[in-house]
């Protein structure tokens with residue numbers, strides 16, 4: 538059979554190439570499903586000015602391919618930032634720029650995962666990572682969490698269970714700050730316990746810190762990476778959250794032997810130098826002012842969502858109050874089916890993703906992730922009230 542393009546590719550596809558089901562984005566009237574940032578605080582003018590300055594200075598270098606690890610001055614900025622903000626002492630050469638942190642995560646997953654490997658994540662996890670680990674055959678298992686983060690006893694139990702099956706755990710992927718999708722930040726105590734367990738059992742940690750700068754309340758908690766003196770923590774960060782996802786810039790920090798393997802999965806000759814020049818020049822002069830401005834806006838958005846949850850859901854649901862990031866995790870009573878209602882709710886004007894989508898085991902249909910970063914505070918407030926009306930109409934509230 539020929540395809541619409543005239544040639545039948547069916548027998549040519551690699552066994553590793555499933556059909557991507559990423560469609561175009563649809564937007565509900567109140568869209569809490571996808572985690573976009575605040576469009577109003579994107580630093581467009583600042584980026585244009587920065588780009589002009591950087592191109593005047595070193596634009597002719599665009600005639601060359603970038604060095605594979607990416608623009609050295611931006612890697613230096615990352616090294617300085619990690620030292621200042623995350624207590625991490627890393628060298629410029631330990632850092633590789635990537636096309637968003639998503640690419641770094643994918644490169645590390647490919648470097649570490651063989652089909653059948655047991656890989657641990659939090660019990661609900663960022664969809665991009667879940668898909669990538671599965672794409673490369675990983676057997677993903679979710680570790681139980683509460684509002685302090687990973688529950689150490691659950692981590693020990695799940696490692697023991699894998700060992701009981703004659704398997705070792707290949708790595709633990711964690712999003713300790715403003716977790717996607719659950720919103721909590723892992724406490725220092727929990728980080729210590731998790732690191733101790735992983736050290737004892739020889740399990741590397743992939744720390745995804747992409748939201749850490751979006752703190753608008755409370756105290757910073759130091760990174761896993763800073764507490765590790767054993768080279769056991771791999772780290773990724775992103776400029777998507779403090780500049781814009783459309784820049785497609787992030788970074789990984791890893792020991793040389795891991796970088797070398799991971800780099801073999803990087804296609805396309807380094808990251809976009811044009812974007813890297815603009816981001817480096819912009820952030821060198823404006824980083825913390827911009828982050829503060831952005832976080833003030835996010836706080837107002839979160840507050841509006843929480844106020845509306847309190848008024849419209851009251852005791853009928855639970856939610857974690859995030860101290861930063863983009864997510865509120867709504868938990869309805871056990872047995873509530875928000876998975877079946879998801880499409881209907883979207884049609885009726887409110888988009889959300891139900892918990893089962895984020896769970897390696899498909900659990901959590903009684904939960905929903907609500908992203909508050911993109912809509913205005915008023916829209917967050919009104920949208921949650923509308924969500925409550927939809928839930929009432931369909932008998933789940």
Ligand SMILES: Cc1ncc(COP(=O)(O)O)c(C=O)c1O
Nearest residue numbers: 637638639663717747775777787
């Ligand atoms: C936890 C987490 N990690 C990584 C990413 C990838 O982001 P980017 O590739 O834009 O840096 C996302 C995107 O939403 C995310 O939520």
